[in-house]
Structures are given as C-alpha cells and as structure tokens.
Amino acid sequence: MVARRSHDPIPPGTLEMLVLTALARRSTLHGFEIAEAIERASTDVLRVEEGSLYPALQRMLVKGWIGGEWKRTDENRRARYYQLTAAGRRELARRVESYQRVTGAIARVLRMA
Amino acid sequence: MLRRFWFFVTRWRRMQDLDEEMRLHVELRAAANRRDGLHAEAAARQARLRFGNPLKLREEARDVWGFAELERIGGDLRHAVRRIVQHPARTLVVVLTLALGIGATTAMFTLLDAMLLKPAPWNTSGRVVWIVGLWGRSAMPRNLSYPDYLVYRDRAATLSGVAAEGGTPMAIGGPQPQRVLGGLVSGNYFDVLGLRAQIGRTFAPDEDTAPGGHSLVVLSDALWTGQFGADPGVIGTSLAINGQPFTIIGVAPRDFTGAAFAADPYQLWIPMAMQGAAMPKRPGLLSDANQAWLRVIGRLRDGVTAPEADAEARVIARQIRSPQTPADQEKSARVLPMRGGLTPWEQESLASVFGLVSIVPALVLLVACANAANVLMAHHMGRRREFAMRRAIGASRGRLVRQLVTESLVVALLAGLAGFGASFVLSAVIVRVGDVPSEVSALLALDGRAFLAATVVGVAAVVLFGLAPALTTTRFDVLPVLKDEGTTSTSSRGAGRLRRAxxxxxxxxxxxxxxxTGLFVQSLTRAMRVDPGFDPQGLATVSFDLDLQGYTLDRRAAFVERFVERASALPGVTSVAAADILPLGGEMYGGTIVSHTGSSSSKASLARVSPKYFEALGLAILRGRAFSPAEVAADAPVAIVNETLARRLWPGVDPLGQRVRTADSKDPWREVVGVARDAKYLFLTESPLGAYYMPLPPAASGTFVIRTTSDPRAVLTSLTDSVRVLDPDLPIARAQTMEERIRRSVRLRRAVVSLLGVLGALTLLLASVGIYGVASHSVSMRTRELGIRMSLGARASDVLRMVVRENLFLSLFGVAIGLGVSAAAATMLASYLFGVTATDPATFAGGALALCFVALMASYLPARRAARLDPLVALRRE
Structure with a gap:
C-alpha cells in the first residue's frame, strides 16, 4: 500500500485529457472502469485520485464533451456509462495536439541542454 | 447557458445520480481489494481512503454545475431580509428617505410627461406638428393669420397636409342654451389629425371654400353626451349657433377636444368659411394678414423629419415677407413637435419653468440617496470587525460587496414600491396646489412610463447609495481592523471622508x-400684497356675450337696463357698473394714445366704462370727475386718464381739459374730464401702465361689476337666477368674484411656490436626519477615545463642545457651498421673481441661519449623549 502511494500524481489539467483518451479507446465506460483504464494504460505510473474523477466527469458533462447513460453492468448493477460526443472528440484532438507541441518543445530544450 | 439552467433545474436528481455513482465506485474498489486478498473490513476502508472525501467532491461537482452562484444569491437575499427585519428603525429611515425622493421625482416626471412630453392619444406616431410664427428676437411662438396659413398649406412640400384651428366663444341653442368654446377649422382639419367621426362624418376638404356657405357642425363627445344624451339621432338635425341654424354632421372621437386640448378644449367645430357667423364682430378676418389668430397644424410626409419641415417653414416665412414693411423682415417660422395638450406658446414658456422646477425633485432624490448612503455606511462601519473576520477566513472582498449591495437592493425595492405610492399622493397634491387644468390631470395616469421612470430612478438610487458604502466599508487591511477595535484606525479615513462629503x-x-423657496415665497407674498389700485373685496363680476346671442341694439339696451335694475335691487349691493373689459382678467385692450400737443404714449390700457364704474370698483378719481349718465348716453367726446398716462403725455401740465384720442385717426378727439388713480390692469406684477377710459354706450355692455357689502359669492348666485328670468336662453360667459380673478392671475407663481415649499421642507428634514446620523455615528465610533479624554480630565462640556464644533464646521462648509449654488440658481430664476432681487441678502442670510440652527440641533443630541458617557464604561466597551 505504501508502495502504491509513491506513484506520481497526475499533473493538473491532464486528468480530463486522460479521461477523454480512455473513452476514445473504449467506446463506453463507467467511472470505475475509467479509473482502472487510466491506471492500466499508464502502467500504474499515473494514478488517478479516484474521487476527483467525478467532479471532472461532471465538468465535462456540463461542457458537453461527454454524454452519460444509465445502464446495467455485467453484474447487473446500475452504473452510468460515459461516451465521447463530437465536441469531446474535437476537444481531445485539440488537447493532444497542444500537448505534443509543448512536450516536443520541452524535449528539444532538454536535448539542447 | 441553457444546459446550465437545465442542470440547475434537475439538480436533485443529478445529486442522487452522482451519489449512486460514487457509492458504486467505492464498492467496486472494495471488491477489487478483496480479490487482492484483503479481508472485507480493510478492503472497504482502503477503498474509502483511496476515494477521498465524498462530501468535498460533492461540493466540487455542485460548483461545476454552477449552483453555488445561484445558491449564494439566495443566501445573500435571505441574509439581507434578515438584517432588514433585525433593524427596523434603520430600514424605516432608509426606505422613507428614498421613497420620498423617488416619489417626488416620479410625480414630477408624470406631470411633466403629461404636460410636455406625452403626445396626444391621436398623435402617438408624433407625425403631427405645429407650424408657428416667430417675430423679432423673441423666441416665443405666435399664431398665424389665415392668408399666411394658406401659403403654408399650398407651398409646404414636407407636409402631407396643413390644417388650421381658431377658437372662439359661440352661443348655442338646444335643450340648454350655453356659451361654448368652438373651433373654426379648415376643411382638411380632421384628415390632417387623422381622426374619424365616432358617428356621422367629419368635414370634407372642400367644405370650407364658400364663405358662409357651409352651415355644418361636428360636435365633441362631451357636448353630444351633455346636450343630446348621446342620441345618435341628432345627426342631420339642426343646432342654432349664434342664432344661425347649423346641420349636425357628426361627433368627434371620444377623447378629442382640439389640438391644444389642455388649454382650449373645443366643444364643437365649424368650417373656417363660417367665420362670419361665428365671429360677427370681426368681419374680414380671413383676408387680414395682420391678424394672427390661427394655430396651424401639419402632418409630416412619410420619411420627412421635423427638422427638415422646420427648415422648409423658415424658407417659406422668408418668401412671404413683404419688402415694404420693415417689421416683416423680422418674421420667421418654425415647426414644433406637438406635445401634451398645450398651445405652442404654453409649450415653450412652460417648458422652461417646469424644466427649472423639475430640477428640485431631482435634488431631493440626490439628498435622499446621500442620506440613505450615509445611514447604511454608518451601519456597515459598525460591522467592520465582522467583515474583517470573514475576510480572514477566506471571503473575498467582492463577496462582501455583493452581499451589501444585495441588501441595498432589497431596501431599494421596498423604497421603490413605497415611492410609487408616494408619487400618487404627491401628484395629487401638485394637481391641487398647482391648479393643473383638468384636461392635463386626466392625462396624469401613473402608467407604464411613470413606473419605468420610478424604476430607473430606483436603480440609479441603488447604484448611488448602495455601491459606494459597500466599496468604502470593505476597503481595509484585515489585520489592523481585527487587532484594533477597527474604529479609529487610519484605514477608515476614506469612508469618513465620503460620509462627511x-x-x-x-x-x-x-x-x-x-x-x-424663500425668494419665490417673497415674490408671491409681495405680488399678492401689491395694491391693485382699487378695492377687490366685496366685488362680483359677471359677463355675457350678447352679440353672439343675436341681440339687436335695442334689445341689448333694454336687457342691460333691466339687469342693472335687478342687480341693484339685490340685498347688500351698493353699486352696479358696466364696462367692456375688467382689470386682472388675464386680458387687456392695449393701444397708443395721442395728445393734441403731439406727445403720445404706447401700450396704454383702453376701456369703455359706465358712470358708476369708478365708484363700484373703488377706483379713486383724483382730479376732475367721473362720466355723467348723460355723457355716456350720448357717447360724448370725453375721456378719463390715469396718473401714469397723464404724466407721460403732459409732464408737469394740468391734464384736465387736454384733448386726446387713440392712435386710430377715425376716433374722435376727447377732452380729459378726470384723472383716475393708477391701477393694475393685466397682472398684479406689471410695471405701471397708462390707462385711457371712454364712456361705454349701454348697448355695448356685456360685463358688469357689482359692489356689495355682503358675500359676493351669494350675490353671484342670485344674479344667475335673475338672468334666467330676464332671458332663459342667455348663457352667462363668466361669473366670479374679483378676488378669484386675482388669485387666478398668480396661479402659476403659486403653483411653483407650493411645490418648492413642500420639497424644500422635505430636504431640510432630510438634511437634519443626515447630520444627526453622521454626528451620532461618529460619537459611537469614538466612544473609547472620548472615554480616554474624559478619564484624562476632559469635562462633559468640553466633549459636548468638541463634538458639536466638528459637525458645525461641516455644516458651515456646506452652507458656504450652498450659498454659491443658491446665487447661481437664483440668477437663473430671476425672471420669475417679483419685488425681490435674486441676491436678496435677507433671504440668503435667513436660509443660512436656519440651516446652521438645524445643524446645531442635529449634532447637539448625539453630543449630549457623548458628554454623559461614564469614562469607565466607555473604556471597557469593545
């Protein structure tokens, strides 16, 4: 448990991008699945502050990037499944592009150093 | 935005959804932990830990939905209402103060709106305009003559139609014979105004072409209802006007009584071509270009603006100047928007008076706002520790300001409602004291426009009185306020300065x-105290239009004789006299008087009077004698002049026996047989005028003055009865006591005075409340300091003096500024003053003293409270 805590926290603002990416890969997911997906994909390097996922999801719902729909899970539990909207897809593309631009620039700077 | 709103509406379901989602997550995590080998209890605990605080997360989510904003406003409102209820006295002061300001402003606006701004109901498009003449340098609009009217009608390309109206009294027959004001109008009159008859029809454009050939009449709704019981059958029947039969062709729309309805409401209309029948005394009026008696009305062509029509009217005015007459060179014309129901002349002259008077309620509102701001600021200052505490635990300044402004808003809302109520009362008072014509007061509806005005004023008040205190009282450094008492530190200096300002x-x-107000009151009392030259007490006046009734000369003489006989026989009546015109009735025949010596005097008052005129009026004959009955009967060539005329025509020479006549060379030379005392003829406030009296042939009588030792009102009642016996068909044109006439002649002045008086008293009250508020607040703020002073040996009287001195100093500063502003205002109003200069030292000194006294009293009470402080209690007080 202690070992897990030492995982790097998510840089601020990145959480939304990660959620969008997770949803872009797998068409619909509920909250717990999104958390698991982000963790798995980043091979546990990035670690979702699990609760903070929910305000972020609400923010994205308000902005219209994702849609939510109540369905039954495989274990027959009620859960809200999220999927990307067209606006969400555009937002993701925009963010990925700007992220790459920034990291690219930083990488170049680091190479020069 | 819409989505946000939807989220807000469905917030309860959303909250439940979120809770369920988060519960599921924790359960799934716990299940996963169990699969990893943890036992049930530890798995659940670890899942909860990893999830974080659900309450905080819920709050975050709510913020995302934007509920917080709305809920905060709701909270502010609740808080505001609570504070308002907790401090009823403070709330009452602020609400009443603002309500008075808002009420006064709204009432004044309503009045101005009805008189000067609101277009008549039939002119909502504002396309109907006045065309007026201008003469010389005076900017006051004048009427036009009929020939001039024809020029504008035929040449004005910017107007789709030009009509004319001229009012004249007419005697009508029917069930109740009476004298009414009728309109002589061009055939296109109703078309230009855009009016259709409510029954029957109006005139056709060509129905005023043949002189005397169109005996047609359109009735007003009031006349139709009053005389004919609103019987539709009257259309096509005949109505006698000045003894001639006219055919009733229609009834005008219900609310229409002429274009200048507030000044001259017409009861009926006849075509201009019938001028001869309507005004038998003035033949040839329609062809005389020097007789300007018509109000001319135009309708703007589509797409034409009033300034364009105005420019064209000036051009036409230049074209019709005749090159031979030099006086004509100063003639011009203008197109004025038609507003209210006033004549163009009244429109222009009242606009300036009311414009000035209407500044006053605006000032009252300003004072009210300042006061409310002061009270609130004092109140807020007392809460600075609370504010500082809240700032310290994280509230932003904006948050505090918003809360305070919300509080002001609620107060302003209450004040707005109360002010709307107050404006009802105030406008009723203004109508009463201001003698507002009933046609105007009928328009005085507190409608949407008035409500809008009140709202705008209310919002402005909030900005003025709510925001400023909120901003100043929240500007401070948190620490000193918390450590210190938060009362005496330098940071409150800004707020204190504003309050003092x-x-x-x-x-x-x-x-x-x-x-x-003082200047106006003095003008009025001086005007009322002016000696009219005769004794107005115990005088009754009554007049008839005998020629409108078609009386022959013989019949007139017989009527006058019998009327005088009956009037003289009434109990208490001491003398009865006749004249063609009486003084102070708002009109005067003026003319130039020429002496055989060659001297002349212009602008003299002309009157024809019976032998007993001077006796009845109580107008002394200083030299010579009054006319004898024989002279009057024979229209002998004799005249009486007043002192002023005598002095002007024959300075230093005995006027008796001199020979004079009017400038009209057809008049005979008359010998002066008497000199009468100077009197007032047109207004009480006029400068001395010359007067020229000629004998009045009995058959020309129509106006009588009756002196009585009893109540002149009672005499008027009995006179009306005796006229009914003499001729049941004869309407009485005017019956009033001389004192009523005089009161009417100062009515505008009186209206202004009463208005200013009420508002002035209001502001004085407000100012004393304001000074008291500041003084008592500063005392309570400085309780500790005063306690220290007193424990160090200051005596009660020292403290008293100190507090009073400070406030008095402020007031003196205000007085100094006020004197300057007063001088400027008084100079602007100088032309409305009478018998007192705009810089009357006594009035200025009196006002300043009165204010100082009020300031002294208002600061004395809190000062006494300060002086009575127990130093121990004061020091201990937090």
Missing amino acids: LVVAQVALSLTLLVT
Whole structure:
C-alpha cells in the first residue's frame, strides 16, 4: 500500500485529457472502469485520485464533451456509462495536439541542454 | 447557458445520480481489494481512503454545475431580509428617505410627461406638428393669420397636409342654451389629425371654400353626451349657433377636444368659411394678414423629419415677407413637435419653468440617496470587525460587496414600491396646489412610463447609495481592523471622508432649496400684497356675450337696463357698473394714445366704462370727475386718464381739459374730464401702465361689476337666477368674484411656490436626519477615545463642545457651498421673481441661519449623549 502511494500524481489539467483518451479507446465506460483504464494504460505510473474523477466527469458533462447513460453492468448493477460526443472528440484532438507541441518543445530544450 | 439552467433545474436528481455513482465506485474498489486478498473490513476502508472525501467532491461537482452562484444569491437575499427585519428603525429611515425622493421625482416626471412630453392619444406616431410664427428676437411662438396659413398649406412640400384651428366663444341653442368654446377649422382639419367621426362624418376638404356657405357642425363627445344624451339621432338635425341654424354632421372621437386640448378644449367645430357667423364682430378676418389668430397644424410626409419641415417653414416665412414693411423682415417660422395638450406658446414658456422646477425633485432624490448612503455606511462601519473576520477566513472582498449591495437592493425595492405610492399622493397634491387644468390631470395616469421612470430612478438610487458604502466599508487591511477595535484606525479615513462629503453636499442642497423657496415665497407674498389700485373685496363680476346671442341694439339696451335694475335691487349691493373689459382678467385692450400737443404714449390700457364704474370698483378719481349718465348716453367726446398716462403725455401740465384720442385717426378727439388713480390692469406684477377710459354706450355692455357689502359669492348666485328670468336662453360667459380673478392671475407663481415649499421642507428634514446620523455615528465610533479624554480630565462640556464644533464646521462648509449654488440658481430664476432681487441678502442670510440652527440641533443630541458617557464604561466597551 505504501508502495502504491509513491506513484506520481497526475499533473493538473491532464486528468480530463486522460479521461477523454480512455473513452476514445473504449467506446463506453463507467467511472470505475475509467479509473482502472487510466491506471492500466499508464502502467500504474499515473494514478488517478479516484474521487476527483467525478467532479471532472461532471465538468465535462456540463461542457458537453461527454454524454452519460444509465445502464446495467455485467453484474447487473446500475452504473452510468460515459461516451465521447463530437465536441469531446474535437476537444481531445485539440488537447493532444497542444500537448505534443509543448512536450516536443520541452524535449528539444532538454536535448539542447 | 441553457444546459446550465437545465442542470440547475434537475439538480436533485443529478445529486442522487452522482451519489449512486460514487457509492458504486467505492464498492467496486472494495471488491477489487478483496480479490487482492484483503479481508472485507480493510478492503472497504482502503477503498474509502483511496476515494477521498465524498462530501468535498460533492461540493466540487455542485460548483461545476454552477449552483453555488445561484445558491449564494439566495443566501445573500435571505441574509439581507434578515438584517432588514433585525433593524427596523434603520430600514424605516432608509426606505422613507428614498421613497420620498423617488416619489417626488416620479410625480414630477408624470406631470411633466403629461404636460410636455406625452403626445396626444391621436398623435402617438408624433407625425403631427405645429407650424408657428416667430417675430423679432423673441423666441416665443405666435399664431398665424389665415392668408399666411394658406401659403403654408399650398407651398409646404414636407407636409402631407396643413390644417388650421381658431377658437372662439359661440352661443348655442338646444335643450340648454350655453356659451361654448368652438373651433373654426379648415376643411382638411380632421384628415390632417387623422381622426374619424365616432358617428356621422367629419368635414370634407372642400367644405370650407364658400364663405358662409357651409352651415355644418361636428360636435365633441362631451357636448353630444351633455346636450343630446348621446342620441345618435341628432345627426342631420339642426343646432342654432349664434342664432344661425347649423346641420349636425357628426361627433368627434371620444377623447378629442382640439389640438391644444389642455388649454382650449373645443366643444364643437365649424368650417373656417363660417367665420362670419361665428365671429360677427370681426368681419374680414380671413383676408387680414395682420391678424394672427390661427394655430396651424401639419402632418409630416412619410420619411420627412421635423427638422427638415422646420427648415422648409423658415424658407417659406422668408418668401412671404413683404419688402415694404420693415417689421416683416423680422418674421420667421418654425415647426414644433406637438406635445401634451398645450398651445405652442404654453409649450415653450412652460417648458422652461417646469424644466427649472423639475430640477428640485431631482435634488431631493440626490439628498435622499446621500442620506440613505450615509445611514447604511454608518451601519456597515459598525460591522467592520465582522467583515474583517470573514475576510480572514477566506471571503473575498467582492463577496462582501455583493452581499451589501444585495441588501441595498432589497431596501431599494421596498423604497421603490413605497415611492410609487408616494408619487400618487404627491401628484395629487401638485394637481391641487398647482391648479393643473383638468384636461392635463386626466392625462396624469401613473402608467407604464411613470413606473419605468420610478424604476430607473430606483436603480440609479441603488447604484448611488448602495455601491459606494459597500466599496468604502470593505476597503481595509484585515489585520489592523481585527487587532484594533477597527474604529479609529487610519484605514477608515476614506469612508469618513465620503460620509462627511455627503453631509456637506446635503447641507448645500438644502440651503439652495431653502433660499430658492424663500425668494419665490417673497415674490408671491409681495405680488399678492401689491395694491391693485382699487378695492377687490366685496366685488362680483359677471359677463355675457350678447352679440353672439343675436341681440339687436335695442334689445341689448333694454336687457342691460333691466339687469342693472335687478342687480341693484339685490340685498347688500351698493353699486352696479358696466364696462367692456375688467382689470386682472388675464386680458387687456392695449393701444397708443395721442395728445393734441403731439406727445403720445404706447401700450396704454383702453376701456369703455359706465358712470358708476369708478365708484363700484373703488377706483379713486383724483382730479376732475367721473362720466355723467348723460355723457355716456350720448357717447360724448370725453375721456378719463390715469396718473401714469397723464404724466407721460403732459409732464408737469394740468391734464384736465387736454384733448386726446387713440392712435386710430377715425376716433374722435376727447377732452380729459378726470384723472383716475393708477391701477393694475393685466397682472398684479406689471410695471405701471397708462390707462385711457371712454364712456361705454349701454348697448355695448356685456360685463358688469357689482359692489356689495355682503358675500359676493351669494350675490353671484342670485344674479344667475335673475338672468334666467330676464332671458332663459342667455348663457352667462363668466361669473366670479374679483378676488378669484386675482388669485387666478398668480396661479402659476403659486403653483411653483407650493411645490418648492413642500420639497424644500422635505430636504431640510432630510438634511437634519443626515447630520444627526453622521454626528451620532461618529460619537459611537469614538466612544473609547472620548472615554480616554474624559478619564484624562476632559469635562462633559468640553466633549459636548468638541463634538458639536466638528459637525458645525461641516455644516458651515456646506452652507458656504450652498450659498454659491443658491446665487447661481437664483440668477437663473430671476425672471420669475417679483419685488425681490435674486441676491436678496435677507433671504440668503435667513436660509443660512436656519440651516446652521438645524445643524446645531442635529449634532447637539448625539453630543449630549457623548458628554454623559461614564469614562469607565466607555473604556471597557469593545
């Protein structure tokens, strides 16, 4: 448990991008699945502050990037499944592009150093 | 935005959804932990830990939905209402103060709106305009002559139609014979105004072409209802006007009584071509270009603006100047928007008076706002520790300001409602004291426009009185306020300065109003105290239009004789006299008098009077004698002049026996047989005028003055009865006591005075409340300091003096400014003053003293409270 805590926290603002990416890969997911997906994909390097996922999801719902729909899970539990909207897809593309631009620039700077 | 709103509406379901989602997550995590080998209890605990605080997360989510904003406003409102209820006295002061300001402003606006701004109901498009003449340098609009009217009608390309109206009294027959004001109108009149008859029809454009050939009449709704019981069958029947039969062709729309309905409401209309029948005394009026008696009305062509029509009217005015007459060169014309129901002349002259008077309620509102701001600011200052505490635990300044402004908003809302109510009362008072014509007061509906005005004023008040205190009282450093008492530190200096500035402004404004009111009151009392030259008490006046009734000369003489006989026989009546015109009735025949010596005097008052005229009026004959009955019967060539005329025509020479006549060379030379005392002829406030009296042939009588030792009103009643016996068909044109006539002649002045008086008293009251508020607040703020002073040996009287001195100093500063403003205001009003100069030292000194006294009293009470402080209690008090 202690070992897990030492995982790097998510840089601020990145959480939304990660959620969008997770949803872009797998068409619909509920909250717990999104958390698991982000963790798995980043091979546990990035670690979702699990609760903070929910305000972020609400923010994205308000902005219209994702849609939510109540369905039954495989274990027959009620859960809200999220999927990307067209606006969400555009937002993701925009963010990925700007992220790459920034990291690219930083990488170049680091190479020069 | 819409989505946000939807989220807000469905917030309860959303909250439940979120809770369920988060519960599921924790359960799934716990299940996963169990699969990893943890036992049930530890798995659940670890899942909860990893999830974080659900309450905090819920709050975050709510923020995302934007509920917080709305809920905060709701909270502010609740808080505001709670504070308002907790401090009823403070709330009452603020609400009443603002309500008075808002009420006064709204009432004044309603009045101005009805008189000067609101277009008549039939002119909502504003396309109907006046065309007026201008003469010389005076900017006052004048009427036009019929020939001039024809020029504008035929040449004006910017107007789709040009009509004319001229009012004249007419005697009508029917069930109740009476004298009414009728309109002589061009055939296109109703078309230009855009009016259709409510029954029957109006005139056709060609129905005023043949002189005397169109005996047609359109009735007003009031006449139709009053005389004919609103019987539709009257269309096509005949109505006698000045003894001639006219055919009733229609009834005008219900609310229409002429274009200048507030000034001259018409009861009926006849075509212009019938001028001869309507005004038998003035033949040839329609062809005389020098007789300007018509109000001319135009309708703007589509797409034409009033300034364009105005420019064209000026051009036409230049074209019709005749090159031979030099006086004509100063003639011009203008197109004025038609507003209210006033004549163009009244429109222009009242606009300036009311414009000035309407500044006053605006000032009252300003004072009210300043006061409210002061009270609130004092109140907020007392809460600075609370504010500082809240700032310290994380509230932003904006948050505090918003809360305070919300509080002001609620107060302003209450004040707005109360002010709307107050404006009802105030406009009723203004109508009463201001003698507002009933046609105007009928328009005085507190409608949407008035409500809008009140709202705008209310919002402005909030900005003025709510925001400023909120901003100043929340500007401070948190630490000193918390450590210190938060009362004496330097950081409160800004707020204190603003508060003091407000007091200074209030004192200055109150003084201005006080001084202006004082000047007007003095003008009025001096005007009322002016000696009219005769004794107005116990005088009754009555007049008839005998020629309108078609009386022959013989019949007139017989009627006058019998009327005088009956009037003289009434109990208490001492003398009865006749004249063609009486003084102070708002009209005067003026003319130039020429002496055989060659001297002449213009602008003299002309009158024809019976032998007993001077006796009845109580107008002394200083030299010579009054006319004898024989002279009057024979229209002998004799005249009586007044002192002023005598002095002007024959300075230093005995006027008796001199020979004079009017400038009209057809008049005979008359010998002066008497000199009468100077009197007032047109207004009480006029400068001395010459007067020229000629004998009045009995058959020309129509106006009588009756002196009685009893109540002149009672005499008027009995006179009306005796006229009914003499000729049941004869309407009485005018019956009033001389004192009523005089009161009417100062009615505008009286209206202004009563208005200013009420408002002035109001501001003085407000100012004293304001000074008291500031003084008592500063005392309570400085309780500790005063306690220290007293424990160090200051005596009660020292403290008293100190507090009073400070406030008095502020007031004196305000007085100084106020004196300057008053002087400026009084100079602007100088032309409305009478018998008192705009810089009357007594009035200025009196106003200043009155204010100082009020300031002294208002600061004495809190000072006494300060002086009675127990130093121990004061020091211990937090």
